[in-house]
Amino acid sequence: MRMLTSVISCAVLCQALVACSNDESAVAEQSSSTQIWPAITSDVKTDSQLEDKVADLLSRMSSAEKVGQIIQAELKQVTPQDVYDYHLGSILNGGGTFPNNDKYATPADWLATAEAFYQASMDDTDGAVAIPLIWGTDAVHGHNNVIGATLFPHNIGLGAARNPDLIERIAAITSAEVQATGIDWIFAPTVATVRDDRWGRSYEGYSEDPEVVKAYAGKIVTGMQGRGGTEEFLDDTHVISTVKHFVGDGGTEGGVDRGDNTDSEQELFDIHAQGYVSALEAGVQSVMASFNSWQGEKLHGSEYLMTQVLKQRMGFDGFVVGDWNGHSFVDGCSSISCPQSINAGLDMFMASEPDWKELYANTLAQVNSGEIPAARINDAVTRILRVKTRAGLFESSPSQRPLAGRNDVIGAAEHRNVARQAVRESLVLLKNKDSLLPLDPSANILLAGDGADNIGKQAGGWTISWQGTGNTNEDFPGASSIFDGIQKTAEAAGGQAILSVDGSFETRPDVAIVVFGENPYAEGHGDISTLEYQPGSHRDLALLKRLKAQGIPVVSIFLSGRPLWVNAELNASDAFVAAWLPGSEGDGIAEVLLKTSAGDVNHDFKGKLSFSWPNKADQFLLNRGDADYQPLFPYGYGLSYEDVDTLSDELSEKAPVLNKDDLAVYKIFNRTAIAPWKLSVADSENVLTQFSGNRVENSEVSVLAADKDSQEDSRKVTWSGKGLGAVVFKNSDRTDLIKYLQASAQLSFDVRVHELNESEITARIECGAGCQASVDISGELRSRELNTWAPITIDLKCFADNGVDFNKIDVPFSLISQSASKIAFSNVSYVHDSDSQSDISCT
Ligand code: BGC
Ligand code: BGC
Numbered sequence: 001m002r003m004l005t006s007v008i009s010c011a012v013l014c015q016a017l018v019a020c021s022n023d024e025s026a027v028a029e030q031s032s033s034t035q036i037w038p039a040i041t042s043d044v045k046t047d048s049q050l051e052d053k054v055a056d057l058l059s060r061m062s063s064a065e066k067v068g069q070i071i072q073a074e075l076k077q078v079t080p081q082d083v084y085d086y087h088l089g090s091i092l093n094g095g096g097t098f099p100n101n102d103k104y105a106t107p108a109d110w111l112a113t114a115e116a117f118y119q120a121s122m123d124d125t126d127g128a129v130a131i132p133l134i135w136g137t138d139a140v141h142g143h144n145n146v147i148g149a150t151l152f153p154h155n156i157g158l159g160a161a162r163n164p165d166l167i168e169r170i171a172a173i174t175s176a177e178v179q180a181t182g183i184d185w186i187f188a189p190t191v192a193t194v195r196d197d198r199w200g201r202s203y204e205g206y207s208e209d210p211e212v213v214k215a216y217a218g219k220i221v222t223g224m225q226g227r228g229g230t231e232e233f234l235d236d237t238h239v240i241s242t243v244k245h246f247v248g249d250g251g252t253e254g255g256v257d258r259g260d261n262t263d264s265e266q267e268l269f270d271i272h273a274q275g276y277v278s279a280l281e282a283g284v285q286s287v288m289a290s291f292n293s294w295q296g297e298k299l300h301g302s303e304y305l306m307t308q309v310l311k312q313r314m315g316f317d318g319f320v321v322g323d324w325n326g327h328s329f330v331d332g333c334s335s336i337s338c339p340q341s342i343n344a345g346l347d348m349f350m351a352s353e354p355d356w357k358e359l360y361a362n363t364l365a366q367v368n369s370g371e372i373p374a375a376r377i378n379d380a381v382t383r384i385l386r387v388k389t390r391a392g393l394f395e396s397s398p399s400q401r402p403l404a405g406r407n408d409v410i411g412a413a414e415h416r417n418v419a420r421q422a423v424r425e426s427l428v429l430l431k432n433k434d435s436l437l438p439l440d441p442s443a444n445i446l447l448a449g450d451g452a453d454n455i456g457k458q459a460g461g462w463t464i465s466w467q468g469t470g471n472t473n474e475d476f477p478g479a480s481s482i483f484d485g486i487q488k489t490a491e492a493a494g495g496q497a498i499l500s501v502d503g504s505f506e507t508r509p510d511v512a513i514v515v516f517g518e519n520p521y522a523e524g525h526g527d528i529s530t531l532e533y534q535p536g537s538h539r540d541l542a543l544l545k546r547l548k549a550q551g552i553p554v555v556s557i558f559l560s561g562r563p564l565w566v567n568a569e570l571n572a573s574d575a576f577v578a579a580w581l582p583g584s585e586g587d588g589i590a591e592v593l594l595k596t597s598a599g600d601v602n603h604d605f606k607g608k609l610s611f612s613w614p615n616k617a618d619q620f621l622l623n624r625g626d627a628d629y630q631p632l633f634p635y636g637y638g639l640s641y642e643d644v645d646t647l648s649d650e651l652s653e654k655a656p657v658l659n660k661d662d663l664a665v666y667k668i669f670n671r672t673a674i675a676p677w678k679l680s681v682a683d684s685e686n687v688l689t690q691f692s693g694n695r696v697e698n699s700e701v702s703v704l705a706a707d708k709d710s711q712e713d714s715r716k717v718t719w720s721g722k723g724l725g726a727v728v729f730k731n732s733d734r735t736d737l738i739k740y741l742q743a744s745a746q747l748s749f750d751v752r753v754h755e756l757n758e759s760e761i762t763a764r765i766e767c768g769a770g771c772q773a774s775v776d777i778s779g780e781l782r783s784r785e786l787n788t789w790a791p792i793t794i795d796l797k798c799f800a801d802n803g804v805d806f807n808k809i810d811v812p813f814s815l816i817s818q819s820a821s822k823i824a825f826s827n828v829s830y831v832h833d834s835d836s837q838s839d840i841s842c843t
Pocket of ligand 1: 092093094095138324523
């Protein structure tokens, strides 16, 4: 533990802390903190009247009430009655949690929920002090949990726009839409400086360079909260902002989400903390502790960074909220007990789990016993009450505020106009051979690719659901897809746009716009091990090449949460636009790509890369200022219509050589399910029942242990024909199996057919909600001799071609049928045997 130690500060600190040391190393550390971290002057000044009010409230609160204030429960796990009973200070809705569990909850439903929780917190029948509850939400690209809200481009796109004033407007709009639903507090902006683009949260960052992050962070805070020190500060149209995740989240080893940042303290400040500097100056009222550790210590347990650096040195007087059950990962802690975090300076637990009541009870006991010192709990509660008072929460309930319930505010036309501007300004033109762009709108335009008419895909993670998956265009009323915009503009100019996802056509188009890229993901689910786009599958490349081979000029619109290695896709495109994750206003793209009907440029490209673009799939650490800096497109790159592009069509397509010998056979079932995989059966409702002992069954399918070469080394599967039944190998965490796909591996298992008849059996691989592909194996099985064991192999590519993302497999193998049949299987694995042609092949 790092300690501050001059005698005076020690005396002050020691009231709050258990231990305090006086040795020399600590003295050295104190001086490093004062040299590296600046004292910051905030736009929000201390107000002695307000402080007196807070002190008075605090003096009347019991320990039980104080502990309630420092606990934030999750909407799924808490009721207004709980808020009353436990004096809870806060709730949050995690990604994909909605009022009444209803994805289609209306603004009025959100507001009613906020009002009910607020009223419960203000009910002082039991004699407790009435303290308003504060509700926090992840409005990270607009109010993204609410159907119909304006969805702005994710931060990576805003970073390319290089327009701090626009970013401030976006923040203000987001605040207003959040206010309309009665919510007081936003968990944004993310001010991570992203160093390794394998990180699944790359798109939540504005840039790899602290310059952009610093220029934006303060502006966002001002936009969200209103300017500190003026009347608009936290008035009824603004909400509290959070800078997150403190600190170093964008610099973990290997780009691993929640990993360890090993940078020196100077680098931690220079690279990863610049957003905090401008945000604290602008008066941000909350800071979220990060899941990551710094030099081996979890931030949620770092007294040095949370207390000494952030609060004491930089002068932060708001409160530090934890991240989703983040305290449980501190050494010696669990989800239900973590005095260490509070003592280190965390002011509010994000107690997202169903067991928050136990955390409450344990924390109360720790306060009563002095394990959490009185000074510390008082300080935490003071900070929370200070922010609540500043936010005016004592003065009005959610439904009394002027924007409350205003449907017209959610997704308002003027908000969407700003989002469209942001889309336009975020687009980065990487290639424009022979000035193919801008296009003539009166042309005959083909729109291809699975992103062309797919608002969920263009919006990315943190969109209605946590992962951004499971949505259809109907879930985005008022929004437009990229196709919508092109079609509208083309038709207005006498041209036409035809949508054809697979690129087939009847009338030969003048030009094809192909929209493709990453499917939505959030947090660690987006961590990857190579920067190669669609490794081992190159499905979209095939589409580009098909069009190109027919002599059709190809414009690629690449949707992604990070730069990826796309040399082959660039070679196969005449023009190439990095569009990032533009959000709900897809038609902003047409406004740049297509000329006006008078033939003029409508809007030019303005976006400049805020992330370096790789020239190789393994350029993981590639950042401006590197000693050996060899990107394909450097930081700051971006063509406009005036530029003459000279990019060659012959960029190297050589992927890093994989040492296939490093790839041991990947075993999924060998006598038994191999960890982490567990064998279950699923019924037609997809309810899983796990194999145990020597069998498992539901009404659709049964699995029994059987003998092949040795005792119980295989499984006999019987489908009853009563409905869809599946045999599933599953793990709730995702496993990155991409290297098997890259090595052209096959799914292989031994199979014995007992009864098949006309039944259809498919093999399926899954990669999280809505991400899966099946291959019909019945034909192959039917060709087999009955009651005889033989191996069957299927190219993994067959699954990748149909949408499986091998970066994040949660079901590496399953067998599905709905008609009566009986087979046995054994030895399930991914193998790469380049000499043998698969039984079912897709190469
Ligand atoms: C994320 C945060 C988010 C929180 C609440 C966490 O898992 O790391 O960014 O604010 O959940 O949803
Ligand atoms: C929640 C997210 C949260 C995540 C953390 C999810 O279930 O919906 O908001 O960030 O868990 O693991």
